[in-house]
Amino acid sequence: MAKNLTTRNEDYSKWYNDLVIKADLAENSGVRGCMVIKPYGFAIWEKMQAQLDKMFKETGHQNAYFPLFIPKSYFSKEASHVDGFAKECAVVTHYRLKNAEDGSGIVVDPDAKLEEELIVRPTSETIIWDTYRKWIQSYRDLPILVNQWANVVRWEMRTRLFLRTAEFLWQEGHTAHATKDEAIAEAEQMMHVYAEFVEEYMAVPVIKGLKTESERFAGALETYCIEALMQDGKALQAGTSHFLGQNFAKAFDVKYATKEGGQEYVWATSWGVSTRLMGALIMTHSDDNGLVLPPKLAPDQVVIVPIYRNDEQFEAVSKVANDLMSELRAHGIRVKFDNRDTHKPGWKFNEYELKGVPVRIAIGPKDVEKGTVELARRDTLEKEFIETSAVVEKVKLLMEEIQVNLYQKALDFRTEKTTEVDSYEDFKKVLEEKAGFVSAHWDGTIETEERIKNETKATIRCIPLNDDTEAGKCMVTGKPSARRVLFAKAY
Template sequence: MGKNLTSRAEDYSKWYNELVIKADLAENSGVRGCMVIKPYGYAIWEKMQAALDKMFKDTGHQNAYFPIFIPKSYLSKEASHVEGFAKECAVVTHYRLKSNEDGTGIVVDDDARLEEELIVRPTSETIIWDTFRRWIQSYRDLPLLINQWANVVRWEMRTRLFLRTAEFLWQEGHTAHATEEEAMQEAEQMMHIYAEFAENHMAVPVIKGTKTESERFAGALETFCIEALMQDGKALQAGTSHFLGQNFAKAFDVKFATKEGKQDYVWATSWGVSTRLMGALIMTHSDDNGLVLPPKLAPIQVVIVPIYKGLEQLDAISEKVNPLVKELQAEGISVKYDDRDTHKPGFKFNEYELKGVPVRLAIGQRDLDNGTFEVARRDTLEKETVKAGAVLDKIKLLLEEMQKNIYAKALNHRETHITKVDSYDDFKKVLEEKGGFIAAHWDGTAATESKIQEETKATIRCIPLNVENEEGKCMVTDNPSPYRVLFAKAY
């Protein structure tokens, strides 16, 4: 199985697109701008879901489900929210089809127009806050901590598998609180949970921070974010958490009786991550040979490939391998014994390297005679011979080592691609020649932020949490600046 991947150095974008398809993660569908997530890609997403879902539930959140359709009038109740999503909305106007009179197929039945158009959800704040009005009467109903696993539609013309598609999968948390302080703590907590997941499961180092006013979620008073750096020097927003104040509560009249018996509007948050994380996973770790997956998210953590001539030899190898398979499974390690006789070992080696399986074992007649396995690790491509009695412990050690090594490599790349600059000329030079995050002074105005974006395509990715006070002058206007912010070109 020849991989024939374009190298990252030659064309990073082409490498990414080829890898997603050749590694069997996803493919374009018959619907323009939408993707089919294939079983191997979906298995990774399921592992992400399972880990995040546990983290949400461990912090008191419950899952629910809300309609995919949102009445148009709901979306218009919060002005900045509708303005933020208006250009991306898919709209349902009719509810019936009919046969064309000339017999050439089906057409929309003009008599079946909806009284009010329905928006296919781009996000669920409006339908959920309409529901929360019925669920919340008193301070005893608070906090209300709800999460939804769902699909959303944001109409995109230029799409890219996992990174930007018209329909994508995600989770969206929506919470209501009695006080501003509680809601702000919730928004911050979820940012920290996302960061913990990214670093401990995805092995992707992230920078935590807040968005500038112009980069905030539509309708939010504050947006917390985690930003990751890809191998090509571009940033990727890996998760956001929003403090919504009382905007949605006021728009949908969600009030509660306080302990003192007064009526007050609740305080809100929303937060989410999506299948974009799949893109982050691929672009942070993978190489010119294919995927490199952190063991915690790999659908297959260990693959065993027999090398044999004739069924008798295969039977002898299987007799040796089957007990090991059971031992690995008993340890919670996902393992595949690939004894297909339709493909040669070389093909299988290539296939599992391309798919990023962390550990590969090979066993042939010589290994049988010597009581050994050949053990190969995907991250460094190193191979060694291990005694059969020690192979289980070796695999457990390797999986731990690889998780740490993959993270350390990504962290080193990020740290060497954060550059401080003081002049706009240096900023442009670093952006073109090196990329990565650029720490620079900015005067805090939307006008300067917009000018930088228009001229360089770089955006302010975040104002880092616990940013050091370092007074300076804006690299564009020379006006005072209290601290540096992080710029980058981004996906």
């Protein structure tokens, strides 16, 4: 199986695209800007989804589902929200097609114009808060902790598989609270949930922080985020959680009766991650040989490949393989025995290396005689022969070892690619020559932030939520700065 992958050094963007397609994760569809997620790619997304869903439910959230279509008038109720999404909205104007009178094909029926246009969901705050008005009357109805797994549409002109598509899959949490403090605690909690998932399961280190005013979600008073660094030195926003204040409650007149008998507007949050996490997973760990998947999210954690020349050998090898498979499965390991006779072992080795399966076991006739197998790990490409009786314990150990190794490797890379600078000249030089995260002082103004963005294409990824509050002077204007912030070029 010839991989023909472009190398990362040659063209990182093409390497990524080649890998997504050749590893059978996704492909472009007949609809411009939309993708088909193939079974192998969807299996990884399902693993992500299942774990996140478990974590949401453990923090008291329930799943629900809201309409794909949102009346246009709903968007005009929250001004900053509509400004943020107006240019990305797909709009439904008619509800029927008909045959053209001249026989040229199907046309939109002009008589089937909607009285009010419908927006194809770019995000669901408006439809959900219109619904919450019916659900909330009293403090007894709060909090509402709801999550939705859905698809959304944001009309993108320049698309990339998983990273930026016109339609993508995601989850969006929408919660309602009696107090400001409860809502802020919820927004912070979900940022920590996302960080735990991305680090513990995806093996991707992240930095937790706050977005600047200009980078916040449309309609939010505060946006919490987790930022990851990809192998090309660009940042990727891996998840966001928003404190929405009372903006949506006021826009949709959602009030509750307090214990004291008064009327108060509800406090809100929303939070989400999407199939963009697939892009983060690919770009953090993979190499020029293909995908490298952390064991916790790999659809197949182990693959067993038989090597044989005739039916007799196949029978002997298969018995060992099937016994091993049963033992591994009994210990919760996801294992596949590839006994296809349509492909040679070398082809299969290549395929599973490309698809990032964490551990490969090869068994041949000589291995059966000796009571050994060849074991190869995907993260380091190391191979060793071990006794068949030791395989289960070895694989269990490797599942933990590979997971930790991938995280540590990514963390070491981020540390190496994070640079502190004090001058604007050094800032530009680091971005040009080294890339990665750049920690620098900023005067807190939108004007300076815009200037840096226009001149260097770098944005403030976040104001880190750590105790490093060293004061200084803005690298651009020399004005006082309360603390360093994190800049990078980003996806």
